[in-house]
Amino acid sequence: MTFIIIFAYIVVCYFEVIKLFKNNQRKEITLYLSMMIISLVISILLSIGVKIPSPAVFIQKIVTMITE
Amino acid sequence: MEEKAITYRQGVILIILFMVSSAVIFIIGIKAKQDVWLAIVLTMLFALPIVLMYERFLYLFPGKDLFDILQITFGKGLGKIISIMYIWFSFHLGSLVLRNFGNFISVVGLNETPEAVPLLCIIALSIAAVKYGIEVIGRWGEIAVVFLIIPMIIIVILLIDSMDINNLKPILYNGIKPILKGTFAVFAFPFGELVMFSMVFTTFKEKGIPKVYRKGLILSGILLLIINLTMILVLGVNIAEIHYFPSHETVRRINIGDFIQRIEILVSLIFLIGGITKVSMCLLAASKGVAKLFNFKDYRFIVTPIGIMMVNLTILSYESVMEMQKWTAEVWPYYSFLFQAILPIIIFVGVEVKRKMVKSI
Numbered sequence: 001m002t003f004i005i006i007f008a009y010i011v012v013c014y015f016e017v018i019k020l021f022k023n024n025q026r027k028e029i030t031l032y033l034s035m036m037i038i039s040l041v042i043s044i045l046l047s048i049g050v051k052i053p054s055p056a057v058f059i060q061k062i063v064t065m066i067t068e
Numbered sequence: 069m070e071e072k073a074i075t076y077r078q079g080v081i082l083i084i085l086f087m088v089s090s091a092v093i094f095i096i097g098i099k100a101k102q103d104v105w106l107a108i109v110l111t112m113l114f115a116l117p118i119v120l121m122y123e124r125f126l127y128l129f130p131g132k133d134l135f136d137i138l139q140i141t142f143g144k145g146l147g148k149i150i151s152i153m154y155i156w157f158s159f160h161l162g163s164l165v166l167r168n169f170g171n172f173i174s175v176v177g178l179n180e181t182p183e184a185v186p187l188l189c190i191i192a193l194s195i196a197a198v199k200y201g202i203e204v205i206g207r208w209g210e211i212a213v214v215f216l217i218i219p220m221i222i223i224v225i226l227l228i229d230s231m232d233i234n235n236l237k238p239i240l241y242n243g244i245k246p247i248l249k250g251t252f253a254v255f256a257f258p259f260g261e262l263v264m265f266s267m268v269f270t271t272f273k274e275k276g277i278p279k280v281y282r283k284g285l286i287l288s289g290i291l292l293l294i295i296n297l298t299m300i301l302v303l304g305v306n307i308a309e310i311h312y313f314p315s316h317e318t319v320r321r322i323n324i325g326d327f328i329q330r331i332e333i334l335v336s337l338i339f340l341i342g343g344i345t346k347v348s349m350c351l352l353a354a355s356k357g358v359a360k361l362f363n364f365k366d367y368r369f370i371v372t373p374i375g376i377m378m379v380n381l382t383i384l385s386y387e388s389v390m391e392m393q394k395w396t397a398e399v400w401p402y403y404s405f406l407f408q409a410i411l412p413i414i415i416f417v418g419v420e421v422k423r424k425m426v427k428s429i
Contacts, residue, residue, distance in 0.1 A: 012372060012376075016369070016372055019369075020369055025369075027362075027364070028364065028369050028370075031362060031364075031370065032369055032370065032373060035370070035373035035374070035377065036373050036376075038377070039373060039376045039377045039380055042377075042380045042384070043376075043380055046380065046383055046384060052384045054384055054385045054386065055160070055381070055385060056385045056386060056395055056399075059399060059403050060395065060398075060399045062403075063399045063402045063403050064399075066402070067402060
């Protein structure tokens with residue numbers, strides 16, 4: 001499963017980065033790849049079954065703190 | 069940034085699709101019990117001034133979206149901080165809509181399918197739509213809205229037979245307080261979410277004062293009123309409360325001469341058409357914001373990573389349907405009120421003060 005995810009990410013990145021590379025947009029490539037790597041890490045963690053802390057719980061804590 | 073323009077008609081249609089989408093599968097403002105219709109009418113009144121503020125932004129800053137306005141009004145530092153908050157909000161709203169999709173499909177239709185599969189299909193479509201730009205989404209909407217309105221009319225007409233007017237009575241039985249609670253909930257979802265359009269709409273083909281928001285608000289409000297009234301009339305409050313997706317349950321009851329039956333797929337169709345628009349709008353707003361934040365000219369290159377991140381957030385944020393429903397009922401109204409009412413008012417005051425100051429100089 002993990003390999004399929006990594007493969008899919010590489011395919012998507014390949015097609016999109018080539019377009020940016022031809023236009024020589026360095027900054028765009030940096031931002032694109034850094035965001036892709038973050039989401040790749042999250043996807044792999046999810047596929048292994050690691051529990052990632054949800055932002056919903058965090059928001060809930062803040063809201064209950066303010067309303068009470 | 070090279071902006072493509074849409075017409076007023078397309079703008080109104082996009083607002084209708086956006087509003088009707090995920091609100092169609094729930095009864096919005098169920099806290100008001102049988103007086104849901106009163107809550108919706110009240111919300112339309114309360115939402116009107118806020119919507120007029122967005123219209124004023126459109127009129128004052130033609131060709132600029134909310135992120136530009138923030139940077140012009142509050143300067144680079146504070147403007148970027150508020151921009152980040154709005155980027156997070158649109159990103160999160162998109163993931164919530166996707167989550168509704170996942171829940172609806174897994175509860176109603178495909179029970180055994182992993183949740184990621186329908187989500188990936190939908191987000192792929194949205195990414196493609198956003199990459200083509202607002203103009204293409206607008207033209208698509210003009211065709212799609214037909215497939216949204218006609219099933220709705222068919223459903224309402226076929227259900228007239230099983231309606232019971234006693235389900236609406238007694239009016240104002242518990243006093244005004246539950247209605248105000250319901251109004252608050254309806255404002256948070258879906259009326260206040262119109263703030264998303266202040267980040268999306270920039271230029272229109274026609275000249276003159278844009279009246280897109282008020283027309284869209286009134287038309288979609290009427291549609292939502294009809295849908296919710298139908299659901300309450302057919303099911304009654306007590307049954308409607310226990311279902312996660314009451315409209316699916318409502319349409320299931322259609323049975324005309326043992327021939328026209330099981331047409332609940334129409335609800336899925338309506339939800340799908342509207343939902344894709346909603347996800348696309350959120351994705352468009354988020355990617356525009358990120359591009360503006362880092363001073364890029366074009367937003368198109370960043371759409372795919374944000375879309376995939378949205379799916380990730382969708383999968384990790386809630387564990388079950390119950391958890392999500394509880395969260396949206398208890399936390400969402402208060403949390404979204406910051407973005408839907410408080411911040412827009414602050415921005416509006418800032419814009420007006422700034423205009424006065426600049427003129428006096």
